[in-house]
Amino acid sequence: MTTDDTPESCGVLQAALRLNILYWLCMFVADSILGYFINIDPIESAPLKVVLFGISAVMTYLMARLLIRLRHRLNFLQKALLCFLMAAVTAPIYTAIDFINYTICQYPKPVNFDPLYSGYTLIEGVSMLFGWSCLFVAALDNFEVLERERLLEIARKEALAAQMQALRYQINPHFLFNTLNSIAGLIEEGAATRAERMVLSLSTFMRTTLALDPMHDVSLADEIALQEEYLEIERERFADRMTFKISVPDGVKSALVPSLILQPLIENSIKHGVGATVGPVEVTLSAYREDNRLHVIVENDMPRDDASADSRPGIGVGLRNVEERLRVRFQDAAGFLAGRISPSRYRAAISLPWRSA
Numbered sequence: 071m072t073t074d075d076t077p078e079s080c081g082v083l084q085a086a087l088r089l090n091i092l093y094w095l096c097m098f099v100a101d102s103i104l105g106y107f108i109n110i111d112p113i114e115s116a117p118l119k120v121v122l123f124g125i126s127a128v129m130t131y132l133m134a135r136l137l138i139r140l141r142h143r144l145n146f147l148q149k150a151l152l153c154f155l156m157a158a159v160t161a162p163i164y165t166a167i168d169f170i171n172y173t174i175c176q177y178p179k180p181v182n183f184d185p186l187y188s189g190y191t192l193i194e195g196v197s198m199l200f201g202w203s204c205l206f207v208a209a210l211d212n213f214e215v216l217e218r219e220r221l222l223e224i225a226r227k228e229a230l231a232a233q234m235q236a237l238r239y240q241i242n243p244h245f246l247f248n249t250l251n252s253i254a255g256l257i258e259e260g261a262a263t264r265a266e267r268m269v270l271s272l273s274t275f276m277r278t279t280l281a282l283d284p285m286h287d288v289s290l291a292d293e294i295a296l297q298e299e300y301l302e303i304e305r306e307r308f309a310d311r312m313t314f315k316i317s318v319p320d321g322v323k324s325a326l327v328p329s330l331i332l333q334p335l336i337e338n339s340i341k342h343g344v345g346a347t348v349g350p351v352e353v354t355l356s357a358y359r360e361d362n363r364l365h366v367i368v369e370n371d372m373p374r375d376d377a378s379a380d381s382r383p384g385i386g387v388g389l390r391n392v393e394e395r396l397r398v399r400f401q402d403a404a405g406f407l408a409g410r411i412s413p414s415r416y417r418a419a420i421s422l423p424w425r426s427a
Contacts, residue, residue: 086209087131090130097123122167122168125167126164126167129163129164130206133153133203133206137152140152141210146207153203153204153207154200154203165188168195169188248337252268264306274299279296279330279333283329288327289326289327290322290323290324294323296330301336304340308340311344314355315352315354316356317357318356325359325426328395331396331420332368334389334391336353336368339353339368339369339416339418340353342416346373351371352370353371354367354370355367362424363422366419367417368417369417369418371414372410372416373414400422403422406418
């Protein structure tokens with residue numbers, strides 16, 4: 071693949087062609103208007119001007135290809151010098167074509183060579199060709215700046231996607247280990263039927279979560295529905311002690327949230343709330359909109375005398391994962407708080423910019 075065959079160079083060549091056509095079209099219009107004021111009929115002179123500016127456009131396009139090939143080898147001053155040299159070399163061709171056109175216009179009158187007029191035309195040609203070259207170099211530099219910014223943005227998005235994917239991969243193993251421990255516990259208790267249902271529910275849940283794109287947002291309604299599938303798994307263990315309540319207005323369910331963002335919160339509330347408490351435990355999920363922000367809250371009962379609950383490693387992994395995902399995705403626009411709100415009540419709260427499906 072040659073230098074001109076790369077996608078970047080092809081894009082530059084297309085831009086050069088468009089700029090070339092626009093530049094000489096403007097020159098054609100400007101020359102026709104000026105000619106009108108010195109009694110040159112713009113309509114009669116149009117065909118010859120088309121020939122003159124058409125050939126000039128071909129020359130400047132060839133100049134553009136040369137500049138594109140050398141753009142990474144020359145500094146700005148070298149490019150400017152090259153532009154002047156190319157203009158000086160091609161200007162005599164422009165002058166010769168202009169003289170031929172003038173001779174045709176004057177036919178059958180004889181035309182004598184006028185050095186002064188030809189010198190003026192030569193200077194005009196150098197000016198227009200050098201002006202076009204400088205304009206193209208400026209456009210080329212601007213194109214390269216935009217291209218670098220585009221590539222940096224692509225690299226940033228790829229890095230973000232990789233980081234989000236890595237964080238997502240932390241969720242499924244963490245959840246899987248906890249669930250397998252639960253299944254092992256049911257088997258030890260001799261509850262084979264419940265363990266079988268749990269395995270089937272786990273299979274369905276894992277199939278769904280693994281198909282999700284970590285960079286693709288889902289509606290809050292879909293996220294809640296997914297967590298309800300997860301709760302079906304946990305109900306096999308704690309059906310007699312766990313109650314789960316959802317309080318989400320219909321107008322809030324269309325809000326967009328990162329996929330599986332609630333998973334660690336629900337899992338944390340069950341493992342360290344229901345799993346650590348002897349009596350009944352209530353887990354609540356609520357959400358509301360305030361101005362242009364979405365607030366999602368998960369609360370659960372906790373043992374009153376468990377003063378070390380906030381520092382357990384199991385809690386830290388899941389909640390730190392949520393906090394990191396929010397930071398990577400929204401930077402400072404998202405908020406996350408987790409901790410006790412009373413001696414026997416724990417809350418994890420997410421705050422996001424409001425976005426609806």
